[in-house]
Amino acid sequence: MPHTPEPDEDDDFDLAPAPKPVHYAEQALLGALLLAPTRLADTEPLIAHDFDNHTHAALFTAIRTLPPPDPADHAKDTAWLNAVLDHARPHAPGLSASYLHALIQFCPQSKHAAAYARMIRADNARRILRGHAERLASTATDPGLPNPVATTLGLADDISRVLDALAEQFAPHPGPFPRTALPADVPRQAGEEDLDEERLLLATATAHPAEAQQMRWLTETDFLLPLHAALWQSITALVHRGDMVDPVTVLGEAQHRGLLTDSLTPKDLMALVSTPAGSPEYWGEKILKRAFLARAQTVAVRITAYTDDPANTPHQLITGSRGALADLNALRTRWNRATAPTIVSTASAPARSTPRPRAEPPHRPPVTPARAHR
Structure with missing residues (x-):
């Protein structure tokens, strides 16, 4: 059946996009x-x-x-x-x-009105979900937000509520998980300041291993540079074994893990972990926040990919989007552990929640030669 033009549609059909x-x-x-x-x-x-x-x-x-x-x-x-x-x-x-x-x-067939209505509602669900994913991506990359993690978490919760509402509107049915070819994770840009913060964490954790022992919420996947991730594993391995931790013992652990190369000499590695500033938790939070926002951006891109695939049914959109959000929720759990208040109690006062202290460095220390290693 030929396409019936809209009342205000352009007569030049060759230039108009094909109707959906x-x-x-x-x-x-x-x-x-x-x-x-x-x-x-x-x-x-x-x-x-x-x-x-x-x-x-x-x-x-x-x-x-x-x-x-x-x-x-x-x-x-x-x-x-x-x-x-x-x-x-x-x-x-x-x-x-x-x-x-x-x-x-x-x-x-006028008697098929219910089927036509379901098609319209399904397409609208796709548009709504895409709009929420676009807002999530925009927020996760907005450098001007005062509290980007909290705002991003709020938008992720909005998507969860949308998915719950859609699940009530569209009955589940047997079927495969979306077969959409998902794009790769959004590449994380490693700026020099970001790498400096990772180096400062390594040095500060080496100087304060007791504090690093409490940082199970930070994992090697949060780091931008694989070398820094491997050194963090070296430090935490020493801490968890109860071994002595200082630049020399970290050097020994790194040697056992095969991290020393022609471009990373023992002298370079010891210099890298010998310039502490502030507290490990202060730098760790910065690294985790950066990883969280990058993951939120990737989740948004994946949900958008699901919505852009016309082969996906509403049920597949819901299933795929919930799977994408699960990755972000895992990071949410670690972020909540990192920023949870501590309980302080005294004999004369009731227990109360106080913000977990974060020792900021008084000023950024000068960049050492070891910081040139990537």
Whole structure:
């Protein structure tokens, strides 16, 4: 069946993008309702906001707003169609009587109105989820936010609530996990300041191993530089074994792990872990925050990929998006452990929660030669 043009559609069809499947579903549904207004009951819980096309949404609003005509009268004249047109035209000025009649002609089967409505709702669910994913990605990369982790967590919670709501609207069905080819993780940019913070963590953890022992919330996957991740593993391995920790013992552990190379000499490694400043937890939080925001961006990209794949059903969108969020929730748990308040109690005062102290360095120490190693 040939494409029925929109009332304000460009005549140059070669330049216009091909209509999406939902466009035809909207036309078919509106044709069904204009032909048989009693079919409106079959469309619940569809609302005008679910439509992708503004003119179609205006028409649907008019159909829902006006009292349905008597079937016998509707079969004999166009009075109700004219009333629908008059109600919708202020919101869609290009709408014409000929387009209403074209919609009626376009509808294959008015008794299939419920199926058309489900297609429209499914497409709207895709758009809603994509919009939330785009906001998540934008927030995770916004350098101007005062508390980016908290804001990002709030948006992740919003997505979870959207998924819960969609799960109630679309019944689950047997089927595979989305087969969408997912993009690679968003590459993490390693700026010099970021690498400096990783080096300072290594040096400060070497100087204060007791504090590093409490930092199980930080893992090697959070580091930008593989060498720094391996050195963090060396330090924490010494700590967890109860061994002595200082630049020389860290050097020995690094040697056993095969980290020494022509470009990283023993002297370089000892210099790298010998310039502490502040507390390990202070630098660790910075590293974890950076890893969290990078993961949030990757999650957003993956959810967007699911929504951009038209082969995914609403159930597959929900399943795939929840799987993507699970990765972020694992980091959320570690972030909450890192920033949880400590409990301080005295004999004369009740126990109270206080923020976990973070010793910031008084000033950034000068960059040592070892910091040139990447």
